Amino acid sequence: MSRRHGPRGKSHFFTRHSREEQQSQSSESGHGGAYSRRPPGLKGKEIGLYYRNKNREKAQKKNTQVLKLLPQVEHRIKSILNDSKIFYNVLPDKRSSFEHSNNYDYISDSQFKRKFLEIIHGDIEHNLAKAMIMESKLQKNSEMDRTLLNEYKEKQTQHDYLNMLKFRMKLPTYHKKLEILKLIEDNQVIVISGETGCGKTTQVAQFILDDQLEAGNGSITQIICTQPRRISAISVAERVAAERAERLGKSVGYQIRLEKIPSREQGSILFCTTGILLQIMKTDPALKSFSHVILDEIHERTIESDFIITLLKQILPKRPDLKVILMSATLNSESFSKYYDKCPMIHIPGITYPVQEFYLEDILSFTGFKFPEPPPEPTGYRKHLKRYKEQQHKHETFLDFILPYVRQLRTEMKYAKHVIDQLRNPNSENLSLELIEKLVRYICNTKGPGAILIFLPGIMDISKLNRMLLESGCYPSYKYIIYPLHSRMPTVDQKLIFKEPPHGVRKIIIATSIAETSITIEDVVYVINCGKTKLTRFDVNKNLQTLEPEWVSLANAKQRRGRAGRVKSGECYHLYSKAREMTFDQYQLPEILRTRLEQIILQIKILQLGKVKKFLVNIMDPPDMKTIDLSLDLLRTLNALDKDEHLTPLGYHLAHLPLDPRTGKMILWASLFSCAEPVFAIAASLTFKDAFYCPLGKEEEANRKKLELGMGQYSDHIVLAEALRRFENAHRRGNAGQFCREYFLSFNTLKLLSEMKTQFAQYLCEMKFLDSENPSDRNANRNSNNIALIKAIVCAGLYPNIAVVRRSTKQGVICWTPEDGCVRTHPSSINNKVEKFPNRYLTYFTKQRSTAIYLHDTTCISVPILLFAGPTISTRREKGKCVINNINFSENIICEPETVEVIQELQYALNTLLEYKITHPATVSWSTFEGNLLNAIIELVSQKDEEMGFNDVIGNEDNNIDEEFTDDNFD
Incomplete structure (x- = not known):
């Protein structure tokens, strides 16, 4: 075959392109191309008719193009398909079994096949009944009970334990110990709500364990306690072990993703994330390994916690001996009690260290800060456009609550005129890192010792503020130590926040909402609450998902304030007015x-x-x-579910990956096709976020650097892979910082993405799709040079997210999707200024509405990629040719019957191979029929449209005419 299949070298995983090919996109992104112009003198309707006729001409020309494989390629692929059929022993009449049944009779028997069939044919009632007759790990053992009791009594004489006990006895939860134990004894489910600092997270599990040890029930007691975050599970486990004067791994342990120190199996407490408990329930549906389940921080209403709460309701009737304790940090316990048939509740007050609160009006008085002036109101026709109307509505809503409050403040004469003026400024509602930096400086210069905890919406805000503080020169390392804290950080880095700084050094922690609950940073005295948190929202009518900063709920604000009063009196600075606080919801909407x-x-x-x-x-x-x-x-389109809503073999494995199913499909295909590094980098970037930032005033330079990373491939996804590849090379050479500055990339984000690649490799190695936990392993990257293959895998994961390029304008590229009509490429996409595409189809991951509907990340794909990466194609016959039926676009794709047959056979063969690898897990043997089959697929997707008689170059036919697609029309 003509493709290159050698292993990836150390310095690159993409093939080198000709100088002309690599420069083509750069030249096309400028202006001045030689495009035909409309005739002069046309007006109004005449312009529309001119373009309509041109489009008809183009469509007529396009319908005469027929997709056809080169004869030698077609012959080679058919030969390979024949060999594959012989191996699988799949006869044509078995095809119906594959398409319309979930018996999978054609796959030979194996342990994995039996497990898979058990999953798709099983049901929870049968599983619970089956689990109940299985022997439990928690068996009554009098000798073990005595051993555990003696150990506990001996502990009570130890100096360290007694010292810790003195501290524990001061906690409000300790004063409720007997009442809590009595409720647990008399009821199967109870709800405990407790104020910040009451000690419920560390104490309740210990009360239960100690009570059972004293009652001689240690051998039948194992408590599992869930936390919503990794850092919480680890820090609480460490704290509880310390209070019990022992090391982790004895009566206390923890388990999070890819990391654990398990406790002993009897007479113990295991702290874990909610996701881990879900994983446990896959193999232990009746939770026979546990006597007590404690769900902590349920007020956060994550999907996982809601899911477990629902599952437990089904398990409890089968396990009358199982005790469930629901713990919430806020006073919304009634809803949980009602869900569990009005189970009893108990409330625990918090430690009453006073926390003095300050609001935006106070902070403006302290700092003298001024927000930027708002832009002038639009005039003329623009003020009637949709986006300006939305801005006006937002401004009017702001004035509705701020003006009465401002009048009240004027009457009270509590604040200076400049404070009142700033409160009326709409920009006072926006997150200002400059104000935060000024407030931090004010605290450092005027307040006593104590750590500062700053809450920000997301990692990029954390990175920007961190950089501002370091570059200001006002926070030298001998006086200040700054820690970022977010969920994507490695746990070893997260744990640094608990470290006590040297005498005379102030600790500054910049965190997301991860620091709201379950963790106690002993030396925090000052909290800065920006009032925003990032929440995912899904607009079901537009099928659009967003992740935008929103105002926190009152419950969130209370939690954040409480961080300042955990161990002594503190201060909390809210970066919003008291009037804005009155508009907050009581609780966050469930995820x-x-x-x-x-x-x-x-x-x-x-x-x-x-x-x-x-x-x-x-x-x-x-x-x-x-x-x-x-x-x-979407799951059916991804081939994760069949038409009867059963898992497919692919869906079976996607369900075992902690990823969005689309990116999960990408990394599974990448392991199969041996192109792990680039696809893992793309999947990590799409799962988390890309590492690019755009400094003010350097937008053009940043775009040029981004374009350079695209290597003429018309693909934001290739840019993501290339950026991470070059970063890792630079990191090995010791100049990663310089590389990041040159290409406007975040060092911290790239470091996280690199670690995520390794996590993916660990999962796939555990699933036996890879034979190494190293994503750079040669055997996992033999095809990492093949960009067409990488695009095909990306498209396979993202399908049906396909857009058709309509035209290029000065404002950007106009596309069309079946569900939205006209959409735009986002200005941050390297394809936004392209004037001539080699193909008309784009695949994308993120589509969001702002001033228009934007495609944020796009990859230009060929017709062979589009046809192969989508679901199994169906056709209709017209004049001896095949017309593709299931591509939901306005223009037809016409193929030679032989070409359609080859593509359909390859799709079927790949699905069969996927199922075979799932039921017989092992990496691909490239020297056998498996490698030949995958090479045939690679050859198909590597075909260029023009090689197959499909010349589909798309560009701007009139580079100077944009009135049909202006910003205003998009509104």
Whole structure:
């Protein structure tokens, strides 16, 4: 074959392109191309008719193009397909079995096949009944009970334990110990709500364990306690072990993703994330390994915690001996009690260290800060456009609550005129890192010792503020130590926040909402609450998902304030006015009501919980039925579910990956096709975020650097892979910082993405799709040079996210999607200024509405990639040719019958190979039929459109005419 299949070298995984090819996109992104112009003198309707006729001419020309494989390529692929059929022993009449049945009779028997069939044919009732007759690990053992009791009594004489006990006895929760134990004894489910600092997270599990040890029940006691975050699970476990005067791994342990120190199996407490408990329930559906389940921080209403709460309701009747304790930091315990048939509740007050609160009006008085002036109001026709109307509505809503408050402040004469003026400025509602930096400086210069904890919405805000503080020169390392804290950081870095700084050094922690609950940073005295948090929202009517900063709830604000009063009196600075606080919701909307549901549906299936809608309707706050339908449709398109809502073999593995199913499909295909590094980099960037930033005043330079990383491939996804590849090379050479500055990339984000690649490799190695946990392993990257293959894998994961390029304008590229009509490429995309594409189709991951509907990341793909990466194609016959039926676009794709047959055969062969690898897990043997089959697929997707008689260059036919697609029309 003509392609290159050698292993990736140390310095690159993409093939070198000719100088002309690499420079083509740069030259096309400028202006002045030689394009035909409309005739002069046309006006109004005449212009529309001119373009209509040109489009008709183009469509007529396009319908005469027929997609056809080169004869030698077609012959080679057919030969390989024949060999593959012989191996699989798949006869043509078995095809119906593959398409219309889930018996999978054609796959030879194996342990994995039996497990898979058990999953797709199983149900929760049968599993619970089966689990109940299985022998439990928690068996009564009198000798062990005596041993554990003696150990506990001996502990009570130890100096370290007694010292810790003195501290514990001061906690409000300790004063409720007997009442809590009595409620647990008399009821199967109880709800405990407790104020910040009451000690419920560290004490309740210990009360239960000690009570059971004293009662001689140590051998039948194992407590599992969930936390919403990794750092919480680890820090609470370490704290509880310290209070019990022992090391982790004895009566206390923890387990998080890819890291654990397990406790002993009896007479113990295991702290874990909610995700880990879900994983445990896959193999232990009745939770026979545990006597008590404690769900902490349930007020956060994550999908996972809501999911477990619903599952437990099904388990409890089968396990009357199982005790469930729900713990919430806020006073919304009534809703949980009601869900569990009005189970009893108990409330614990917090430690009453006073926390003095300051609001924006106070902070403006302290700092004298001034916000930028708002832009002038639009005039003329622009003020009637949709986006300006939305801005005007937002401004009017702001004035509705701020003007009465401002009048009240004027009457009270509490604040200076400049403070009143700033409160009326709409920009006072926006997050200002400059104000935060000025406030930090004010605290450092005027307040006593103590750490400062700053809450920000996301990692990029954290990175920017961190850089501002370091570059200001006002926070030298001998006086200040600055720690960023967010969920994507390695746990070893997260734990640094607990380290006490040297005498005379002030600690500054810049965190997301991860620091709101469950962790106590002993020396925090000052909290700066920006008032914003990043929340995922899903617009079911537009099928659009967003992740935008929003105002926190009152419950969130209370939690943040409480961080300042954990160990002594503190101060909390809210960066919003008291008037704005009055508009806050009481609690956050549950996550299940504001996000897509693909991952949770896969969990429902792997746990054998039956039909999705039937299960989800029983959740505390059931999601919209239309949201469920959209997620089911996507999973069917990805071939993760079949038409009967059963898991496919691919869906079985996607359900075991902690990823969005689309990126999960990408990394599975990457391991199969041996191009791990680039695809893992793309999947990590799409799962988390890309590492690019754009400094003010350097937008053009940043875009040029981004374009350079695109290597003429018309692909934002290739840019993501190339950026991470070059970063890792620079990191090995010791000049990663310089590289990041030159290409406007975030060092911290790239470091996280690199670590995520390794995590992916670890998962796939555990699943036996890779034979090494190293994503750079040669055997995992033999095809990492092949950009067409990488694009095909990206498209396979993102399908049906396909857009058709319509035309290029000065404002950007105009595309069309079946569900939205006209959409734009986002200004941050390297394809935004392209004037001539080699193909008309783009695949994308993120589509969001702001001033228009934007595609944020795009890759230009060929027709062979589009046809192969989508679901199994169907056709109709017209005049001896095949017309593709299932591509939902306005123009037809016409193929020679032989070409369609080859593509269909390859798709079927790949699906069969995927199922075979799942039931017989092992890496691909490239010297056998497997390698030949995959090479045939690679040859197909590597075909260029023009090689197959499909000349599809798309560009701007009139570079100077943009009136049809101006920003205003998009509004």
